[in-house]
Amino acid sequence: MRTSIATVSLSGSLTEKLTAASRAGFDGVEIFENDLLTGPLAPEEIRARCADLGLSVDLYQPMRDIEAVPEAEFARNLRRARHKFELMTRLGADTVLVCSSVSPLAEDDDDLAAEQLSRLAGLAREFGVRVAYEALAWGRHVSTYDHAWRIVEAAGHPALGTCLDSFHILSRGCDPQGIEDIPGEKIFFLQLADAPRIAMDVLQWSRHHRCFPGQGGFDVAGLVRHVLRTGYDGPLSLEVFNDVFRQAEAGPTAVDAHRSLLLLQEAVGAVELPAPVVPTGVAFAELVTPDAEPVTAVLDALGFNRAARHRGKPVDLWQRGEARILVNTGPAARRDGARLAAIGLESPDPAGAARRAEVLLAPVLPRRRAPEDTPLDAVAAPDGTELFFCATGRPELPDWRADFPDVTGQEPAANTTGKAIEETARDATRIDHLSLTQPWHQFDEAALFHRAVLGLRPQESVDVADPYGLLRSRAVSDDDGRVRIALTVGAAPTDDTAHAQHIALATDDVVTAARRFLAAGGLLLPVPVNYYDDLAARYEFAEGEWETYRELGILYDRDAGGAFRHCYTRTIGRVFFELVQRDPGYRGYGAPNAPVRLAAQHAGRPPR
């Protein structure tokens, strides 16, 4: 299907918006009047620009407060309309959106509304323009799509149809089933937006919190299925008023937007994409650091061994049990310290996973960085994290381990790699989860990306109090908990405590692991005694258990499925490690303890 986006959904000048829409793969745009009025380009120039960019001008909008008004007022409205229709001819736009009136002059009179809209459509037709009448959820007398359609039907004018907008329909809880009663050729336009389910005034909700389909709580795909059953064959057009997108760079927003429409089309069966390939484990996490020592000192104290070194690059493989961490001191290292730059995901079908990611607009990374490298499928996530699709120890496929001869000098032949990993697997350590901080404007995109591209399931988003702001966190995971990624975003873009990433290592016995780490010279994040006093009031512990947690700085949480015990190392650059002991049924990530952890991290930060 054709895809379109309203210019109001993107930031910047009209030229920037059009360029971003075209680059992201949209076929057309809705031009918002404001974007035309405030810019230097004449309508003919905008038309030419769109044509050059391969964009059609699918809609011009909005016209407001037109219908069901006293005759003298309506005469003025027609004068205004004539001017707009002339402008639309110059712009090359053949459909105008008229939203239901919010004017105090409007009367609650459907016959009058129909009669005046019919006259408006008559004038529009002289200019080759069609009028699409949309019910605003807060319209004065017309606020539902079925009411708008009754008026359009009564008017019976060929140049008058309706515009459906998923936000106005779903925000009011209207049943979209009734859409199927509208003939497809009378649906002149379809606008799509999702929104988080928040209780607030519908106008404010619409103007500030719309998001792209799949990023909120509405069943937008369900609505589109009803629309397609009518035979509607116009574009799927995104109209998203959103405070974040108004500020964020237009290019990435447009990509996020187009990805959401691809997924929507997949969901309704309008397009077939390569099937999702859900990862089955974490092969490795890669830290890039200007200075290996502080990282390797912590890994060493955590019981990791330097197992292998990359043949051609300054990258070491550190391993403990099934947890594998690459420490890269190569040219990608930045002065601001260690960061989590890449994740290896075990994939049942690495090439298939990369194909889906590419179709869903993820940048594909070179399969080889150097001629002698093993070719690996990899893409970049929206935050820049490189995702490698791995087939560790599967002789029929390229194996990332092949580039890492053991430190003993022995080349791991593809078919012995599996065995090497099996031997160390007796030690129960593995990566429980990875926490990735997202750019402030890409949080919703990140959740949709990980769901759509990797087939991971997002959990509810949680808000966490940080002493200097509010942090949002949303985990995505596979159904078996073999791959868990916590996506977080801090309020203050400059605050590096809230922006540190971490690697959580699963252990069967966090007390022993913490003691070993301390004995090996490691430092754990100190936790205030107040926390433990409160913990003792909240839960009952076995004899001595609580005292041990307090002594070591171990945090504790519990849900219906079991307990979670965890502690943290000090932060190195932009990363830290967490040791976690997770009961099999526990689903969370210790979120109730996150404010304690953040406060301690702030307190322990070296003064600037």
Ligand SMILES: O=C(O)c1ccc(O)c(O)c1
């Ligand atoms: O918020 C508004 O006024 C507005 C304008 C035009 C639309 O298509 C819409 O859905 C909302």
Ligand SMILES: [Mg+2]
């Ligand atoms: Mg709309």
